[in-house]
Amino acid sequence: MRNYDYTSIEKKWQENWEKNQTFKVSEDSPNPKYYILVEFPYPSGQGLHIGHPRPYTAMDILARKRRLQGYNVLYPIGWDAFGLPTENFAIKNKIHPAKVTADNVATFTRQAKAIGFSFDWSREVNTTDPDYYKWTQWIFLQLFKKGLAYKSEMAVNWCTDCKVVLANEEVVDGSCERCHSAVVRKVKSQWMLKITEYAQRLIDDLEGVDYPARVKASQINWIGRSTGAEVDFATTSGDVLKVYTTRPDTLFGATYMVISPEHPYIEKWSGGLKNLDEVRAYQESAAKKSDFERSEIAKEKSGVKLNGVSAVNPVNGEQIPIFISDYVLMSYGTGAIMAVPGHDTRDWEFAQTFGLPVVEVVAGGNIQEAAFTDCETGTMVNSGFLDGLSVEDAKIKITEWLAEKKLGTPKVNFKLRDWVFSRQRYWGEPIPMVYCEKCGWVPIPESELPLKLPEVESYMPTDTGESPLAALEDFVNCTCPKCGGSAKRETDTMPQWAGSSWYFLRYCDPFNNKELISEERLNYWTEEGAIVNWYNGGMEHTTLHLLYSRFWYKFLYDIGVVKTCEPYAKRTSHGMILGEDGQKMSKSRGNVINPDDIIREYGADGLRLYEMFVGDFEKAAPWSTSGIRGCKRFLDRVWGLQEFIVKNEGDGNEYSPGLRSAFHKVVKKVTHDIETLKFNTAIAALMSLSNEIYAAKSINHAELSAFLILLNPFAPHISEEIFESAGLGILNKQSWPKYDEDLCKDEQVEIVVQVNGKVRAKAVVSSGCDKSQMLETAKIALGDSLNGKTIVKEITVPDKLVNIVVKG
C-alpha cells in the first residue's frame, strides 16, 4: 500500500474536477434543482481567514451530498470586492484598487481551490466588474423611478477615521463597525433608500421562511415595530404639536411636553421665546455631542423649558409647559412627546430633575418611588371617563375618543430608519444620477449603464466629506439627460452592501448583458417561495446584508423582476473560529492561524474534517492544534482500511452480516446529521464505524464503497482516491447510499433493568419482543433480589428498559 501522500492526492483530484468540470451546473438537467449559497467573501489582503472554510465546507458537504442524491446543484462563489480596506491599501501602496482587488481575488481563488470546495467556478461574479455593477446601478435607477431613492439633507453618522458616512446598521456602540473610531453627527445631503416602506413586510414575511429563531428575533427587534397613537396638542402659539405615544391611555397624566432640540417648531417659535439664548445654547451643545454621548443612559436628564409658549392637554384642558431635551430624538415618531412622568421612566427622571408634577393615572405602583410602567395589572384613575378601566381597555376607549374628536389617530411606528446609501469614497459603484439646476436630480439613461468608475490620480478621502471623484472635472461635468443643459454628476458612490444585495440572482445568469436575469433562468431556479434553497452566513449580517438583500428582493418582486417575495427559503448561521486562546483571532493578539500552513501540514481533508468536527456548527469554537491532529489521525486510519479489503461473497453487493446493522445505522445517521448541521456527530459515527472495521480486520467492496461515499462530502480527496484505487470507479458519479430502517436494528438488544428507577441489572432480549418477554427476562436478570418485596408497578420501554417499582 502506498503512503497517504495527501499533497499529491489533493492536487490530483482538484485538477481532475477542474478538467472534467465536475461541478459545473447547467439548466438543461432533468434532475431537480437545488441552490446552495454561502456569503461571498470580501477579498482582503490577508488572504483567506481560517474561519472562511467553516461555512464553506459545511455547505460544500451539503452540495456534494445533494449531487450524490441526484440533484442539479448550484453552489456558486464570487467576490464582494468593493470596499474600504482595498481602497486604503491602494492609497498606502500607490496601486490601483482594481489591481489590488485582482491580486487578492487570485490569492483567495488559489486558497479556495486548495481546500477542494465544489464551487461552480464558471459562474464566478465580482461586484467591481462593470458588467456586474451595471445591474447594481440599474436596480438603483428602478428604486429612484419608484420614489424609493431620494436625496435628503440630514444628520448622518460620520466616521472620523474612514471619512465616510455610515448607515445606522454600521454603527455599533457609537463607533464605526469596521474601524471602531468615533462616529459623529454631520449634516449632509445623502442618497437614501426607503427601506422603511418595507418595514411591515420585512417582519410579516419572516413567517414563511425557515430562519433560526435568533435571526428572526434580531431582525424584528431591529425593525422595532410599536403601536400607539398620534395625538395633537394645541399650543398657545396657535400651532398643533403632534406627538407619538404607545400609551395614549395615560393622556390624563401628561403634565408637560418635550420636543427634540432639532424640532422645526423651535425656529418657528424663536420670535416669541423669552429665553432664546438659553435654548440656542442647549441646541448647540446637543448638536456637538456624538451619538454615543447622547445615548448614554446613566447620565442626568438635561433640558430647557421654552418660556413663552405652552401646550394644552386635550383631555383636561390643562396648560402644560414645553421643554426641549436631547432624550427626545428627532428621528423617531414626530420628534415630540407628551411626558407622563408617573408612567414612563425617562419622563419620571426628567420630572425629578426639573421638579415637575407627577400625576398617577394607573393605580398599582408607587409613583413617588418610581414610574409605574406595568400595562398588565394597573387600573385607570384620575382619568375622567377612563377611570376604572384596565390599561388595555383604556387604550381602546381613548383611541376611539381621539378619533371622534379628530385629535388623534392610531399609528404604527418603526425604529428602522431609511438606509443611508451614499459613501464619500472612490472604490464603490458610481451612483448613476446627475444634478441639473433646471430639472433637479435626473437619472442617467439605462442605455448609458454601466457608468464606469473613472481613473483618478488620488483616491485620498477628503475631510470636507466629498468623494475623491468630485475633483474630476471630466467626470463631474456632463449634460442633463432631460434638458440637455449643463449638469453635474453625483460623485458619491454606493455602500459595499449594494453589490451584495442581489448577487445570488446573478449567479443564475452571470453573463446576461441584456437583463439582470432572464425569465427562463429565473423560472428554472425559483421554486417554493424562494430562489435560494439554503443560505448560510454569519450572524453579524443579520441586520445588515440579510435585511438589505431581503428589501431589494422584495422591491424586485414588486417591479416584476423576480417571482417570489423572499429570496432565501432557509437560512442558517455558523459560529466563529476563535484563536487557540479562546479569543477572536487578530494580528495584534498573535493568535492567527493561516490556512496555507494547515493544508501543508494536515492536508485540505484534514482541515475540512477538523472544522466540521470541532463542535456545534452554530457556536463559536476555539482552534485546537491537537484537535486537528486527531482528525488527521483518523484520515490515516481511513487510508489504512485498504489493508483489510476483501472480495465480497455472493453477488458482491451486500454488507457482511457482522457489520450490516452498523452500516445501516451509520448511513442513516450521516444522512440525517448533515441536514441538521450536526457534522460533528456524523464524523463521530464514521470514526466509530472505522474502529469497528479495524476490529473486524475486513471490509468488502460494498462496505468500502458506502463508507467512502459517506465520507466524501467531508473529505473529498482521500475518498475519491481510495475509491478509484480499489477499482470502484469515480466516486462523484455514484449515488448516496440508502438505509433500511429494519436493518438498523440489531437482532439482540441489551436492555436496562431498573428497580425503583435505579439500574440493577442488564439483560439481552431479541429486538421487538413483547412486554411479557421483557419482564420475564428482566426478572431472571434480577435473580432473587425481588424476594419479599411487593411489585407495585412494571414499566417497559420496547428494546430499551424495564423498571419494576416495589414496596418493602
Place this chain on the structure above:
RNA sequence: GCCGCUGUGGUGGAAUUGGCAGACACAAGGGACUUAAAAUCCCUCGCUGGAAACAGUGUAACGGUUCAAGUCCGUUCAGCGGCACCA
C-alpha cells in the same frame, strides 16, 4: 431595562427529545515496539470508597412534576448575543 440563547469531566463536545449521563475526539497517566526519540498499537481515565466485583454520588444552585429528569415546570445565580433615552 427589554428580547433571544447557553450552563454537562482536565478540554472540545455526545445523549434517538423524558428511558444506562459523558458517545466521538483531545489532553493526561501506564504499557508494548525502538539503542533512543517520533510515529504506531494496547490499557486506564467524572468524583468518593474499594485490590477488584461493586456501592454511593454526579449535568450551575434550590425546589417541583414523574416509575424515571441533563431533558419538563418554578425560583435564583452566572455567562453570551441582539436592541436600547425609540416615547
